[in-house]
Amino acid sequence: MTGATGTGAELSARFEAAFMPNYGVPPVVLTRGEGCRVWDADGREYLDLISGIAVSSLGHAHPALTAAVSEQVAKIAHTSNLFINEPEVLLAERLLGLLGAPGRVFFANSGAEANECAYKLARKYGKANGRGYFVAAENGFHGRTLGALSLTGKPSIRDQFGPFPVEVRFVPFGDADALKSAVTEECAAVFLEPAQGEAGVVPAPDGYLRAAREICDGTGALLVVDEIQSAIGRTGHWFAHQREGVVPDILTLAKGLGGGLPIGACVAFGEVATVFAKGDHGSTFGGNPVACAAALAVLDTIEREGLLENARSAGARLAEGIASVDHPLLAGVRGTGLWLAAVFTADRAVEVQAAAQRAGFLVNAVQPDAIRLAPPLIINAAEITSFVATFPAILSEVQP
Structure with missing residues (x-):
């Protein structure tokens, strides 16, 4: 009933x-x-x-979100990835503008899916460049799908679902020396959060992301910054990594972006932005026009209302x-x-x-x-x- x-x-x-x-x-x-x-x-x-x-x-x-969703669902609620819709184009362009760096965007429906996309991008990059393992932080959380879970440094939720498809070496969060020791020229990517939300909102020490950027630059590993919780104004910045003045190779977003509508985004910069070929990845609902319209309303309202x-x-x-x-x-x-x-x-x-x-x-x-x-x-x-x-x-x- x-x-x-x-x-x-x-x-x-x-x-x-x-x-x-x-x-x-x-x-x-x-x-x-x-x-x-x-x-x-x-x-x-x-x-x-x-x-x-x-x-x-x-x-x-919120009136802005209610209006945006109502107006869009009255126009067209779903297109799939077989067709283009205007809100997804506008949102991708808007995110790249806020990030201030050229890149490419993939839209998904959640944070785990955004990290799954980042994982696949880094995996393909690593295979093409002879790099086999990943580095992530102890107590970090990147999602519960199998790829994202393999990067999650919480044994209590991770271990019962192994073995995982790729080797991940975990290091203490915020310890730049431990990170430097773990990342070699055989490392495909480093996955980090600016602060560990699920560990209890534990911020990284000042300069940690800059150190991670330097370590990755020195070894050729990709730096993936998971901002599922920390982005879209949550810390008082559009993106928390901007406070450190770094640009990651891959950035993942979700949660606050849609203001309540399900959406995730994976943004890649530089050469990794074009690693995927046609057919390498996809999502039936990713880039949904209603979710993208909601996200545009969120970004507009954050800006307009200070x-x-x-x-x-x-x-x-x-x-x-x-x-x-x-x-x-x-x-x-x-x-x-x-x-x-x-x-x-x-x-x-x-x-x-x-x-x-x-x-x-x-x-x-x-x-x-x-x-x-x-x-x-x-x-x-x-x-x-x-x-x-x-x-x-x-x-x-x-x-x-």
Whole structure:
């Protein structure tokens, strides 16, 4: 039966009965949103401080996004890769303009698919140049498809699905000396994040990406920068790598690009941009005109409403507010812009997430000792103040 509704408890039970158990049963059934606020099936209101894992850049039901999607779906909703649609061309050109470097774009539907494209590009480049292995960072996360998972340095989710199709050598994140030792002229590519989101929003040391660029230049390996979470204004820059003044050989994007619509992008520069030949890769839904129209609306709105600056100023306000909290459970805060983690002195993140939910705030227990905060880029000072003012009571509810 379609169109049926129910209470949160009823929908949770139906979810558990209908879905594979890989997610467990999420704790909240969301039914609508407006701005930075969402409502559950029982009518309870929350301040959304995770925005669908750094996806809903413009918050919920933003007029620009709603209009762009509605207008495009009324024109044509799907073309496949057999035909060209204007929004995909406009979006590819816009991304290359924001990146400020000549390149080529491939559109997919998710971050894992964007990284799968990068993986295949680097694999073909490596085979053509006698390079056989990859280097990635411990605790890094690049996705759950088999290629992307092979680059993911989290044994708990990786090991049970091996063996993998290519050798990957893992090095400690942020250790330039270890990276230099691991990358030789037989290395095809290095995959890195500017900050490790799934590890708990762990930023790389200043200069790390520049060092990686120099190491790759010195050996001929490709530098692949995974900005699935960090791009499209999340750190206060269009792309986090721009803060380091580097240009990767391959860049991957997703999440915030579509503002809630599924889209991923792989952008390649220099000679690697034309490594693929016709038929080497593809996606039926990649470059979907509705998703591309949404992404164009996101980029236009970020620019028009000054949301890069808001990410910087609001992020600083949120970080400073958390840091000012004096509580024995709070160890500190880390991150940049509106991509932060509150770090605890004990493994109580799950309990903090639950207490925050009861207080009307949605956060993410990304690690046992850290919650991730990635609110919409439109969040305002009053909304930040409401969370910071309530945070001590949330912690006190958890702390024994």
